[in-house]
Amino acid sequence: MAPAIGGLLIRGDRGAAKSTAARGLAELLPPGPDGLRAPFVNLPLGATEDRVVGTLDLDAALRGEVRLRPGLLAQADGGLLYIDEVNLLPDHLVDVLLDAAALGVVRVQRDALSAEAPARLALVGSMNPEEGGLRPQFLDRFGLCVDVAAPQQPAERAEIIRRRMAYEADPQGFAARWGAEQAALAGRLAEARQLLPEVTLPDPLLDVITTLSSEAGVRSLRADLVLHRAARACAALEGRTGATETDLRRVAPLVLNHRRDPRLPPPPPSEPPPPLPETEPPEQQPDTPPPPGADGPPPEEVxxxxxxxAPLALQAFTPGRGEGQPPRRAAPRSVPDPQAARLDVPATLRSMLGRGAAVPTRDDFRAPMPAEDGGRRVLFVADASGSVGVSGRMGALKGALLDALAGQGGRDRVALVTFRGTGASVLLDWTTDAAQAEAAVRAAPTGGRTPLAHALNLAADLLTGVRGAELVLLTDGRANVPLTPGSDAWADALHAAESLRGIPALVVDTEAGRVRLGRAAQLAGVLDARVQTLEPG
Known part of the structure; x- marks a missing residue:
């Protein structure tokens, strides 16, 4: 309804009907000036940048004309562009999409030629956070974000299945049954769209806007602007020409939650949850803590x-880069392509001049080959078992992790696995978000046994197919949780380490005390890794 807000991001678990909700929005969009239904364009994950933004018509360019072959952005003009699994798109492509959605125009420039086309569209993306997140600077570019989840009440789930079966049995009849309600909602949105330019927000409410953003730890001024626009849109939807503080607080979670500093505690719920029903009489409920020695999870501490x-001695391993060498960009390459959508102009001209011709033909066309240019990947695997906590080195371990994370570049991605108790878990999936990484490290609990083999197996899974990655293992090596009952925990750990041999690695020995087993060094030998001793400052 208001593209200037910056689009909508839908986050939720798999099977939570994110795509269904996005496609339902297309049915509510007002028709265009030609009376036709507003376009709904689906952007596939495999789309190239040229397919998205469009390309110059090379045949017209050879005749001296500048003409644009429209891409998906131009095709979505006046409608909705939907990106499923937007978190899996390349970052630069997401940036292009958000820029076009905010400016309402898509520009294509190839060397000295440029063209543009209107792209007044609403951008909707959906993603499953379990599959990885968006970088914070791109999250900020989405105006609104809503978190969805499948209902847990049996009656609600049954009604969803009932309606889905009714739609599959008779799509036209199902649409006719709900047609009146959908038309009423579409009409309400169309009226709000007409009213929006007249809606104002009183100047004193700017203090409320800035306070809400500051309390959420949001540094970007874009959040304040979106709050202003979203509150006015909320008022327009209700037929009012003046936005209120109530409107601001209604839209604030949609505007701020995805921009919120992850190091801050979560915001309080807007309404207190209803009390849970009592399952047993009060007199049967225990009112004293369980006696010492009772069964329960081992104690843990943060x-x-x-x-x-000393800082961790990391190495930079990136594609095409050797140890101790400076970054090196691959030399640009081009290939003959008579149907090229993009031209390597110097190579094309060289081909033309080599033939002694004055005008290039398609036989001279050379298409540029993309060069790999990515940051490094560092997987930290940290021992959070009780033995590291008892030795007093957990604080130093966290300090070393934070110091290493602070030294990562903007294009570098890190992930964090911790192991304790009976298994290992991914505390932080691959990300470039330094604030998110810091929050995960600071909140990591300590306690329990040492399932080292489980952690190494999980690390092998995470590093599969990841190029230029480095493994940093922080542990005292005192494995005591086998992979299968009856097996030897230390033998399991050594066997798991063998599967990681060949990956650049650093083993940080956290063992303390007079009697040391030296197992971290043994692990390093199997991994063919460097060894560093972690000493508190």
């Missing part, structure tokens, strides 16, 4: 980071 004596 240690604060402390300064280590």
């Amino acid at each position: 240690f604060a980071p402390s300064t280590p004596a």
